[in-house]
Amino acid sequence: MKETGTEAAARTPLLELIDVVKRFDTGAGTVHALNGVSFRIRRGETLGLVGESGCGKSTVARLAVGIYPPTSGSVRFDGVDIHDTTTHQHLDRAAKKARHARMQMVFQDPFSSLNPRARIGRILEEPLIVHRRGNKRDRQERVAWLLERVGLKPEAAARYPHEFSGGQRQRVGIARALALRPDIMVCDEAVSALDVSIRAQILNLLLDLRREYQVAYLFISHDLSIVRHMSDRVAVMYLGRIVELALRDDLWRQPCHPYTQALMSAIPSVRPGRKNGKWMRLEGDLPSPFAPPPGCRFQTRCPFAEARCRSEEPLLKRVEGEHWAACHHCA
Amino acid sequence: MYLALLKELLRNRAAAAGLALLLATLLAATLGRFWFPGDPWEMSGAPMLWPGDDAANPLGTDLMGRDMATGLVSGAGVSLMIGLVSTLIAAGAGITIGALGGFYRGWTDAFLMRVTELFQTVPQFVLAVVLVAIFKPSVATATFAIGIVSWPPTARLVRSEFLALRERGFVEAARALGMGDFRLIVTQILPNALPPVIVIAALNIATAIQTEAALSFLGLGDPNVMSWGTIIGNGREQVVDAWYICGLPGIAIVLVVLAFNLLGEGLNDALNPHLREKET
Amino acid sequence: MAALLSIRGLRTWFHTRAGIARAVDDVNLHLQPGETLALAGESGSGKSVTAYSILRLIQPPGRIEAGEIMFNGTNLLTLDDRGIRNVRGNRVAMIFQEPLSAFNPVQKVGAQIVEAIRLHRRVSRRAAYARAVELLAQVGIPSPGARAHEFPHRLSGGMRQRAMIALALACEPDILIADEPTTALDVTTQAQILDLLKSLQARNGMGLLLITHDLGVVAETADRVAVMYAGRVVEEGPVDTLFSRPSHPYTAGLLAAVAIDDVPPGERLPEISGMAPSLLAMPQGCAFAARCPKASAAAGCFTESPVFSSLTLQRHVACFAANPAASPVTVFPRSAMRDDNVRVAA
Numbered sequence: 001m002k003e004t005g006t007e008a009a010a011r012t013p014l015l016e017l018i019d020v021v022k023r024f025d026t027g028a029g030t031v032h033a034l035n036g037v038s039f040r041i042r043r044g045e046t047l048g049l050v051g052e053s054g055c056g057k058s059t060v061a062r063l064a065v066g067i068y069p070p071t072s073g074s075v076r077f078d079g080v081d082i083h084d085t086t087t088h089q090h091l092d093r094a095a096k097k098a099r100h101a102r103m104q105m106v107f108q109d110p111f112s113s114l115n116p117r118a119r120i121g122r123i124l125e126e127p128l129i130v131h132r133r134g135n136k137r138d139r140q141e142r143v144a145w146l147l148e149r150v151g152l153k154p155e156a157a158a159r160y161p162h163e164f165s166g167g168q169r170q171r172v173g174i175a176r177a178l179a180l181r182p183d184i185m186v187c188d189e190a191v192s193a194l195d196v197s198i199r200a201q202i203l204n205l206l207l208d209l210r211r212e213y214q215v216a217y218l219f220i221s222h223d224l225s226i227v228r229h230m231s232d233r234v235a236v237m238y239l240g241r242i243v244e245l246a247l248r249d250d251l252w253r254q255p256c257h258p259y260t261q262a263l264m265s266a267i268p269s270v271r272p273g274r275k276n277g278k279w280m281r282l283e284g285d286l287p288s289p290f291a292p293p294p295g296c297r298f299q300t301r302c303p304f305a306e307a308r309c310r311s312e313e314p315l316l317k318r319v320e321g322e323h324w325a326a327c328h329h330c331a
Numbered sequence: 332m333y334l335a336l337l338k339e340l341l342r343n344r345a346a347a348a349g350l351a352l353l354l355a356t357l358l359a360a361t362l363g364r365f366w367f368p369g370d371p372w373e374m375s376g377a378p379m380l381w382p383g384d385d386a387a388n389p390l391g392t393d394l395m396g397r398d399m400a401t402g403l404v405s406g407a408g409v410s411l412m413i414g415l416v417s418t419l420i421a422a423g424a425g426i427t428i429g430a431l432g433g434f435y436r437g438w439t440d441a442f443l444m445r446v447t448e449l450f451q452t453v454p455q456f457v458l459a460v461v462l463v464a465i466f467k468p469s470v471a472t473a474t475f476a477i478g479i480v481s482w483p484p485t486a487r488l489v490r491s492e493f494l495a496l497r498e499r500g501f502v503e504a505a506r507a508l509g510m511g512d513f514r515l516i517v518t519q520i521l522p523n524a525l526p527p528v529i530v531i532a533a534l535n536i537a538t539a540i541q542t543e544a545a546l547s548f549l550g551l552g553d554p555n556v557m558s559w560g561t562i563i564g565n566g567r568e569q570v571v572d573a574w575y576i577c578g579l580p581g582i583a584i585v586l587v588v589l590a591f592n593l594l595g596e597g598l599n600d601a602l603n604p605h606l607r608e609k610e611t
Numbered sequence: 612m613a614a615l616l617s618i619r620g621l622r623t624w625f626h627t628r629a630g631i632a633r634a635v636d637d638v639n640l641h642l643q644p645g646e647t648l649a650l651a652g653e654s655g656s657g658k659s660v661t662a663y664s665i666l667r668l669i670q671p672p673g674r675i676e677a678g679e680i681m682f683n684g685t686n687l688l689t690l691d692d693r694g695i696r697n698v699r700g701n702r703v704a705m706i707f708q709e710p711l712s713a714f715n716p717v718q719k720v721g722a723q724i725v726e727a728i729r730l731h732r733r734v735s736r737r738a739a740y741a742r743a744v745e746l747l748a749q750v751g752i753p754s755p756g757a758r759a760h761e762f763p764h765r766l767s768g769g770m771r772q773r774a775m776i777a778l779a780l781a782c783e784p785d786i787l788i789a790d791e792p793t794t795a796l797d798v799t800t801q802a803q804i805l806d807l808l809k810s811l812q813a814r815n816g817m818g819l820l821l822i823t824h825d826l827g828v829v830a831e832t833a834d835r836v837a838v839m840y841a842g843r844v845v846e847e848g849p850v851d852t853l854f855s856r857p858s859h860p861y862t863a864g865l866l867a868a869v870a871i872d873d874v875p876p877g878e879r880l881p882e883i884s885g886m887a888p889s890l891l892a893m894p895q896g897c898a899f900a901a902r903c904p905k906a907s908a909a910a911g912c913f914t915e916s917p918v919f920s921s922l923t924l925q926r927h928v929a930c931f932a933a934n935p936a937a938s939p940v941t942v943f944p945r946s947a948m949r950d951d952n953v954r955v956a957a
Contacts, residue, residue, distance in 0.1 A: 195654055196826075225871045226871060228871070229880070266799045268801075269830060270826045270827055283803075285767040437671075500712030504775075
């Protein structure tokens with residue numbers, strides 16, 4: 001099938017996960033990391049993915065950029081299943097490479113993702129060399145431009161990663177992701193390791209880049225208020241499933257899933273009066289991903305759980321408009 | 332916990348083989364004495380009987396007509412005993428020196444490590460020969476000498492474990508609970524440092540048995556004790572005519588050393604937290 | 612009311628090969644019985660070093676250079692080894708950020724609590740064990756008898772932190788120092804642990820010194836807060852007034868950066884430009900001056916160090932712009948400090 005016309009292309013989601021299941025086999029059994037996750041990201045859109053540790057959000061990030069394949073389901077980038085090897089096998093390498101250039105990842109720990117023995121200039125030039133962009137001089141101009149764009153001095157090119165602070169290293173990480181002008185950047189806890197005063201600087205940089213280059217983000221974080229600030233739409237994950245997916249404002253106006261509500265009320269605010277009376281505390285801990293509970297995965301901690309929740313797993317259903325929730329109690 | 336460790340060991344085929352060999356040696360050393368109760372030094376038949384020539388001496392006799400089987404059984408006990416006790420000495424010295432150096436660092440560490448290096452610069456075996464020669468050759472001096480020459484690796488290992496472990500959160504937490512140094516070392520750090528020490532100790536026993544055999548071969552063994560090294564030493568002149576005199580104790584040494592090496596490897600796998608983490 | 616703990620002029624410096632890092636430089640703090648004082652700041656601000664200095668847990672190359680820490684009428688800094696050990700875990704206990712690494716991995720949870728009790732109390736092993744199970748129940752661990760028999764890595768993150776709290780409470784301390792107690796936990800678990808700390812404090816009236824980088828946690832848990840920056844307390848006061856009307860530009864900037872919800876989604880957030888100075892090369896004058904929107908040469912921000920002084924009865928601040936009284940009568944010679952090495956905003 002050949003895609004013609006920009007309209008059709010614009011309608012195709014940039015990134016689409018369809019019923020993605022991911023299991024990891026370990027010595028102690030099988031971890032059910034993702035259990036039927038579906039979502040779409042449109043061009044230039046930011047989808048926020050929020051959840052606590054072990055909910056599978058980092059697995060989503062790695063599947064999305066093709067670091068490993070799903071156990072079942074598909075990951076489509078620009079309409080093409082990135083793990084489908086049955087078609088265009090001979091083209092695979094070139095296509096894969098081209099795709100890699102268009103999807104980039106920003107990691108939580110910029111230090112471990114930067115080669116300690118390479119100078120910053122070299123680190124930023126690397127993706128350009130790999131993808132054969134321009135000659136030496138073009139590349140160096142590009143590196144200088146990248147450094148300036150992320151707010152680093154040109155002299156930084158001659159220095160090594162360890163000479164920089166955490167915030168500056170994250171700037172380098174973002175510059176590297178930006179080098180090939182990607183269509184989408186997957187940010188996995190990109191600001192979690194940073195101090196608050198630095199965090200705002202990095203978030204602003206990401207916001208500026210979005211405005212200037214219409215880059216789409218899959219913005220993954222455990223911090224609900226950051227996700228709210230950055231995203232157009234938000235997906236809430238719990239134990240390998242999306243439990244609620246909605247436009248940002250809809251979600252905050254009317255969180256439907258009890259887990260979303262609990263998450264919102266658990267965040268300590270510097271303005272204690274801000275909370276509108278809804279106060280919810282969850283009991284207990286996250287169940288083991290080796291043996292998720294039957295029925296609704298949240299039933300062991302949900303204050304509203306009934307007999308039905310313990311036997312029948314709720315599917316993601318439309319609440320209204322673009323608001324989806326996986327809960328028997330949401331209409 | 333120890334039961335779990337044993338189970339883990341038995342699941343490892345190499346370690347299980349090592350344990351079986353070891354058990355066989357142990358049985359030979361204990362029950363074997365009832366089978367072959369005679370004095371290993373006493374003549375019991377014609378000299379240089381080949382194994383199988385005479386039912387009374389199933390493994391043959393040596394140049395002096397001494398029963399080979401009785402000698403081997405006696406040697407098993409001697410070898411195991413010397414191996415174990417000398418390793419205990421080495422482990423004791425090594426743990427103490429390594430723990431103090433790693434825990435206190437600074438001057439204490441610098442001094443203790445210089446001493447360790449001093450011991451390491453002299454070849455182990457030469458030092459053992461010198462030590463045994465200075466004192467009278469006996470089981471006790473051989474054991475002591477072997478122990479004294481083999482503690483440095485343990486000390487270095489324990490020191491590096493301590494250096495790493497003393498920075499760990501639980502040591503700090505224990506300090507915050509009001510624990511003194513001695514208690515910190517003995518109850519908090521040492522149990523965490525032991526697994527690799529146990530592994531090195533198993534390998535150390537193997538080395539100690541070899542060293543003892545070598546000393547006896549050179550005639551520096553206890554003249555009143557029949558060890559494997561003594562038998563080999565006595566049989567070396569006849570190695571061409573009657574290779575079994577050297578060969579049988581040689582095979583015994585190889586098997587026991589192999590057993591301890593297999594056991595050490597198995598312990599290493601079983602005690603390695605990374606490998607074990609996958610199981611839980 | 613006499614303070615339960617009062618720290619005066621505390622200096623803890625690290626003598627590194629690259630020079631002296633003034634991790635804690637002239638810190639003053641007071642903690643009342645039953646009160647929760649939060650020590651807030653970003654990484655490298657000296658908040659944890661201050662906490663560790665109280666129990667003299669600073670390891671070389673760190674050294675407590677000056678100051679006094681009065682607790683129950685004794686100066687903890689002049690106690691002998693035995694004396695300070697008797698305070699640690701007994702009168703002043705501590706909990707840590709990573710509960711897993713704070714437990715001895717090869718010892719069962721119950722046995723560790725028993726050991727903590729018997730360090731300071733002459734009780735039988737049996738009685739100590741009963742007490743350990745009781746403590747585990749008190750901190751909300753289900754089936755505490757069975758959990759006591761577990762190794763620490765078998766417990767979940769939240770349960771481990773509860774067990775850590777049980778361990779700290781073993782000797783009913785007068786003060787609990789909590790070093791980032793919820794940083795490693797998920798938000799829903801964090802809420803549980805903060806609730807637990809508050810209820811335990813309400814019951815036994817201990818003073819709580821809460822070390823945290825999270826101003827949200829401060830707002831929900833603490834009575835008073837001291838904000839640290841580059842080794843010094845820059846502002847201190849009751850949480851409600853300080854958070855609603857911060858005086859120090861750093862506190863104000865920090866609060867603005869945290870209160871993301873105040874900014875319409877998608878718009879640029881208020882940021883504090885640049886980054887904290889290196890502790891090895893502190894600038895002359897106020898350490899925050901290079902990043903401060905209110906800094907002026909006329910006020911002396913770049914030349915003199917503002918003195919920590921009272922703004923109102925309950926609030927203190929170290930800033931020339933916020934408090935004219937911050938001007939020092941005598942200036943300490945700070946010859947070792949030059950501003951040419953400072954890593955300024957990129």
